Amino acid sequence: MTDIERHSYDVVVIGAGGAGLRAAIEARLAGKRTAIICKSLFGKAHTVMAEGGAAAAMGNVNPNDNWQVHFRDTMRGGKFMNHWRMAELHAKEAPERIWELETYGALFDRTPEGKISQRNFGGHEYPRLAHVGDRTGLELIRTLQQKIVSLQQEDYAATGDYEANIRVFAETTITEILSTGGAVSGCFGYYRESGDFLLFEAPAVVLATGGIGKSFKVTSNSWEYTGDGHALALRSGAKLLNMEFVQFHPTGMVWPPSVKGILVTESVRGDGGVLRNADGKRFMFDYVPDVFRKQYAETEEEGDRWYTDPDNNRRPPELLPRDEVARAINAEVKAGRGSPRGGVFLDIASRRSAEFIHKRLPSMYHQFKELADVDITKEPMEVGPTCHYVMGGVEVDPDTGAATVPGLFAAGEVSGGMHGSNRLGGNSLSDLLVFGKRAGDGAASYVAGLPARPVVADDDVTAAVQTALAPFERAGGPSPYEVHAELQQTLNDLVGIIRRQPELEQAVERIAELRKRIDTVAAPPGRRYNPGWHLCLDLRNMLMVGECVARAALERQESRGGHTRDDYPGMSADWRQVNLVCTANDADEVTVAHQPLPEMPRRLQELFERSELAKYLTEAELAAFDQAASAPGGSDAGAAQAGTADGRTATGAGEAGGAEPTGTSTAATDDGAATDGGEK
Numbered sequence: 247m248t249d250i251e252r253h254s255y256d257v258v259v260i261g262a263g264g265a266g267l268r269a270a271i272e273a274r275l276a277g278k279r280t281a282i283i284c285k286s287l288f289g290k291a292h293t294v295m296a297e298g299g300a301a302a303a304m305g306n307v308n309p310n311d312n313w314q315v316h317f318r319d320t321m322r323g324g325k326f327m328n329h330w331r332m333a334e335l336h337a338k339e340a341p342e343r344i345w346e347l348e349t350y351g352a353l354f355d356r357t358p359e360g361k362i363s364q365r366n367f368g369g370h371e372y373p374r375l376a377h378v379g380d381r382t383g384l385e386l387i388r389t390l391q392q393k394i395v396s397l398q399q400e401d402y403a404a405t406g407d408y409e410a411n412i413r414v415f416a417e418t419t420i421t422e423i424l425s426t427g428g429a430v431s432g433c434f435g436y437y438r439e440s441g442d443f444l445l446f447e448a449p450a451v452v453l454a455t456g457g458i459g460k461s462f463k464v465t466s467n468s469w470e471y472t473g474d475g476h477a478l479a480l481r482s483g484a485k486l487l488n489m490e491f492v493q494f495h496p497t498g499m500v501w502p503p504s505v506k507g508i509l510v511t512e513s514v515r516g517d518g519g520v521l522r523n524a525d526g527k528r529f530m531f532d533y534v535p536d537v538f539r540k541q542y543a544e545t546e547e548e549g550d551r552w553y554t555d556p557d558n559n560r561r562p563p564e565l566l567p568r569d570e571v572a573r574a575i576n577a578e579v580k581a582g583r584g585s586p587r588g589g590v591f592l593d594i595a596s597r598r599s600a601e602f603i604h605k606r607l608p609s610m611y612h613q614f615k616e617l618a619d620v621d622i623t624k625e626p627m628e629v630g631p632t633c634h635y636v637m638g639g640v641e642v643d644p645d646t647g648a649a650t651v652p653g654l655f656a657a658g659e660v661s662g663g664m665h666g667s668n669r670l671g672g673n674s675l676s677d678l679l680v681f682g683k684r685a686g687d688g689a690a691s692y693v694a695g696l697p698a699r700p701v702v703a704d705d706d707v708t709a710a711v712q713t714a715l716a717p718f719e720r721a722g723g724p725s726p727y728e729v730h731a732e733l734q735q736t737l738n739d740l741v742g743i744i745r746r747q748p749e750l751e752q753a754v755e756r757i758a759e760l761r762k763r764i765d766t767v768a769a770p771p772g773r774r775y776n777p778g779w780h781l782c783l784d785l786r787n788m789l790m791v792g793e794c795v796a797r798a799a800l801e802r803q804e805s806r807g808g809h810t811r812d813d814y815p816g817m818s819a820d821w822r823q824v825n826l827v828c829t830a831n832d833a834d835e836v837t838v839a840h841q842p843l844p845e846m847p848r849r850l851q852e853l854f855e856r857s858e859l860a861k862y863l864t865e866a867e868l869a870a871f872d873q874a875a876s877a878p879g880g881s882d883a884g885a886a887q888a889g890t891a892d893g894r895t896a897t898g899a900g901e902a903g904g905a906e907p908t909g910t911s912t913a914a915t916d917d918g919a920a921t922d923g924g925e926k
């Protein structure tokens with residue numbers, strides 16, 4: 247048999263972004279020997295690209311913030327498709343996870359009185375994003391890495407071996423999860439540099455592999471986002487939830503072609519930038535949907551006043567959740583009112599001084615100057631939607647991160663449920679910390695409770711080797727780059743921001759054809775430093791995940807969040823009760839089935855006004871809500887507790903697990919701007 251390097255661990259974490267690192271720390275703290283595996287260099291990963299910040303209701307900048315308000319915002323953003331328990335845990339535990347990062351050495355920006363500073367952001371009621379300038383993700387990764395190094399130093403002091411209990415395998419790709427008797431027994435992969443194979447024997451594997459953006463042509467995502475974790479989960483028998491919900495960030499660069507899709511931070515809009523069409527009109531005022539009407543300004547004057555007086559004015563519609571803004575831009579372009587290069591104009595030049603822009607948006611200034619020769623202090627940017635994030639992912643138990651396959655866990659972008667049909671910006675970084683910790687803990691507890699470790703079967707290893715080497719045996723087959731380009735074009739054209747039945751059917755057909763060709767794609771010879779070979783292996787995953795997105799999008803006959811059907815334009819309360827679940831058989835064939843969405847308990851429903859619930863719930867659900875309210879002991883205090891429907895009235899301080907408000911009440915920052923919002 248081919249030489250294979252063998253390792254044995256208690257917990258293997260695939261992915262070294264925020265979710266993976268936080269999971270690994272927790273597993274090691276629980277006394278488990280832990281491996282961290284990542285495709286790129288340690289310290290890369292998408293998490294490092296996050297700029298805007300991590301959402302956590304600490305109440306440092308506006309004391310009215312607390313977990314209940316954050317929970318409400320998250321559920322509204324996700325259009326009530328979120329797993330309520332995940333949204334609850336996230337809202338309650340995010341502040342603790344941020345404070346914990348400080349104990350690991352993170353240095354967040356401060357308010358004048360010395361608390362962690364918090365930014366405004368699309369869909370968040372109060373300034374809520376803890377941040378470090380415009381490089382929050384870098385600080386998050388740096389801090390978590392540093393914590394891992396400190397744990398390794400402890401291990402060295404105790405054992406003389408830095409890697410006794412936690413070891414990083416960088417530039418290593420996992421291609422298979424192995425299971426024995428229905429439970430995880432390990433995983434298999436290769437070193438990207440040498441092409442040599444590795445086998446990890448481990449009873450618990452945590453998937454923290456991030457998203458799927460590289461299946462789409464225009465994306466803010468990097469080469470690593472090939473949906474590996476999603477596909478690995480499917481192949482090992484786990485379920486993927488609601489893969490139709492893909493977030494198109496409204497503002498990516500549209501020009502020049504070589505940089506199309508690169509993100510333009512939401513901070514531009516948070517700092518006062520506005521969207522205009524070719525006629526110079528601030529068109530977002532025409533696109534405020536009914537569900538959000540009470541919370542957004544109706545005139546430009548009110549929207550502009552909000553920047554300096556957020557307590558007495560409503561926010562401008564440029565700061566609607568991303569799905570709404572992306573659809574509006576799409577509609578303007580389609581109506582012929584777009585910019586010359588097929589986007590719309592994002593204008594901060596006419597709204598803020600050059601000095602302000604240089605200070606607040608230095609990366610954006612350089613990005614446009616260097617890449618597009620546009621001076622954003624003098625002229626508007628041209629922007630359009632770009633594939634940014636996948637809300638769909640592995641179905642997990644909210645409390646432990648356990649997938650439905652024993653021994654398999656998932657956290658971060660690869661997992662599903664938390665963000666419903668649309669993620670609010672800033673909620674990913676806090677999601678990574680909250681559920682990374684929980685998954686690490688869940689995996690460690692699972693291992694501790696195992697009577698015996700499942701043993702990897704030799705046949706499974708042989709099969710993994712054969713699959714990995716197959717592209718070398720197909721001389722003369724199509725290039726993986728061609729197939730990849732076709733897949734990206736297909737998803738972009740047929741499963742993009744606006745979807746229709748005939749196009750989705752065509753997408754499913756084209757993907758089926760591409761999947762036939764995948765069995766013939768050929769890698770250039772030689773395993774050492776061979777990106778063509780790597781792509782052949784990644785393509786399997788991208789096609790499988792692309793099929794899940796297309797099939798689920800075809801199945802869901804409504805429009806909600808990151809899924810817009812031209813032929814079913816409205817939200818349907820009946821469809822809100824349905825999770826679409828993808829599974830795969832041994833031949834990698836995907837099936838989509840309906841599964842009920844877990845029902846939100848009444849204590850959480852009561853955080854919303856009845857009139858707001860009526861926008862999302864079915865008649866039967868509303869009748870049950872009313873009945874419970876009128877029953878002896880039933881409460882109608884929920885609406886009062888939740889504040890007004892527009893959410894501007896404060897609720898009380900957080901309860902157990904939530905944050906105690908500690909700051910002073912102003913959204914203004916020290917340099918005079920009321921908002922700084924924006925995840926890049």
Ligand SMILES: Cc1cc2nc3c(=O)[nH]c(=O)nc-3n(C[C@H](O)[C@H](O)[C@H](O)COP(=O)(O)OP(=O)(O)OC[C@H]3O[C@@H](n4cnc5c(N)ncnc54)[C@H](O)[C@@H]3O)c2cc1C
Pocket residue numbers: 260261262263264265266283284285286290291292293294295296297298299300301382383418419420421454455456457466467468470474475509634635657658659660671672673674675676678924925926
């Ligand atoms: C440009 C940009 C800006 C963003 N800004 C923000 C922001 O300000 N706030 C916010 O909340 N969110 C932001 N997001 C979203 C957020 O950054 C991501 O959702 C989040 O970082 C994902 O973290 P993760 O730990 O799940 O995965 P990642 O950080 O992407 O890590 C994935 C890891 O898995 C590894 N991996 C993948 N496949 C394999 C495999 N087969 N074998 C081995 N390793 C593998 C990768 O190498 C990597 O280490 C932004 C996203 C982008 C693209």
